[in-house]
Amino acid sequence: VYVRRTQFTIFFRIQNHCLKTKSKMATKSTGDIEKTKSIEMKKKLNVLIVDDDPLNLKIHERIIKTIGGISQMAKNGEEAVIIHRDGRASFDLILMDKEMPERDGVSTTKKLREMKVTSMIVGVTSLADREEERRAFMEAGLNHCLAKPLTKEKILPLINHLMDA
Amino acid sequence: MDALVAQLQMQFRDYTISLYQQGFLDDQFTELKKLQDDASPDFVAEVLSLFFEDCVKLIGNMARALDQKGTVDFNQVGASVHQLKGSSSSVGAKRVKGLCVSFKEFCEAKNYEGCVRCLQQVDIEYKTLQTKLQDMFNLEKQIIEAGGRVPQVDIN
Numbered sequence: 001v002y003v004r005r006t007q008f009t010i011f012f013r014i015q016n017h018c019l020k021t022k023s024k025m026a027t028k029s030t031g032d033i034e035k036t037k038s039i040e041m042k043k044k045l046n047v048l049i050v051d052d053d054p055l056n057l058k059i060h061e062r063i064i065k066t067i068g069g070i071s072q073m074a075k076n077g078e079e080a081v082i083i084h085r086d087g088r089a090s091f092d093l094i095l096m097d098k099e100m101p102e103r104d105g106v107s108t109t110k111k112l113r114e115m116k117v118t119s120m121i122v123g124v125t126s127l128a129d130r131e132e133e134r135r136a137f138m139e140a141g142l143n144h145c146l147a148k149p150l151t152k153e154k155i156l157p158l159i160n161h162l163m164d165a
Numbered sequence: 166m167d168a169l170v171a172q173l174q175m176q177f178r179d180y181t182i183s184l185y186q187q188g189f190l191d192d193q194f195t196e197l198k199k200l201q202d203d204a205s206p207d208f209v210a211e212v213l214s215l216f217f218e219d220c221v222k223l224i225g226n227m228a229r230a231l232d233q234k235g236t237v238d239f240n241q242v243g244a245s246v247h248q249l250k251g252s253s254s255s256v257g258a259k260r261v262k263g264l265c266v267s268f269k270e271f272c273e274a275k276n277y278e279g280c281v282r283c284l285q286q287v288d289i290e291y292k293t294l295q296t297k298l299q300d301m302f303n304l305e306k307q308i309i310e311a312g313g314r315v316p317q318v319d320i321n
Contacts, residue, residue: 055215055252062200062208126251149255151196 045069045159046090050080050108051097051124056148060095063152067159069093076100077108084117091119092162095150098125098137106140113141120162122155124148170313177304181318184301189294194257195320213298216256220291223249227284234277242280243272249287260290 047069049060057073064071072091074080077100083089094112098105109121123137123145138145146154184190201208226245230238250265252258264287271279305315 053248053251055212055219055255058212058215059197059200059255062205066200066202126247148251149193149196151193152199 045092047071048091048094050074052076052100060150077103080108081111084115094119094121096121096123106137109140109142122146170311173308173311174316178316178318182320185320188259189297191257191259216252217295219252224288231280239272239275243269258294264290
């Protein structure tokens, strides 16, 4: 049964939440009859947290949860690379610690960009890091850099930027 | 019962404010409290538990490294101090963090006596903080058991 109807899609920018609503409209016409399908997708912000410190992992995971996102964790850079190896990983945001065993943040960021990972990668540095260290981290392929300790207030502007993109 | 709750709440407020005023805690602890809610009521306690585990492990590493008198690897000591500074910064343990700053400077200067003094101070300081926070959590527990809610404390 084909039903003619009118459908409106309204986009809201929501602060402090990471719920994305996308509507796709596909219209087929058969003579004078139109069939309109509307597919709505709801997507929570999907974050990969890469850090060797269980304390930071716990705090960052909680921050992401309170702003409505979901997170997966990698204990070091090598784990982060393995997660992306099959090409199916799709994160909106990667929080990348700089100092890690096995593979550090600079090396991991370079490797992920070589693997054509297009996620926003935000480096998490220590205030004690020298300017040239921070610059090298940015040049590895970061989108942004934030100093520890992370807070909701530091991350939210980046999330809003992602929502706008 | 209401009078008891009100008294406990006032005690809790005053005690919490004193922890900030005496420099035990800073704004980062406030940020941690904001992340706690009814769905995750033990978040702060769990984070602090991880922090104090870190303290034990890292101070142990520093002590062992400094025990090698004559062949102390100050880089190794400094690495543990750096980690402890990071952890203390993440939970708002202001005094511990401050001591780590001085400690790191002594490591960089390869000042053995300075490092040993800092190690002793850091050990005392984290244990003092642990006791104070335990007292704060005990007050929270008493408030809840008396049928009250733990008040939000505005430290500004």
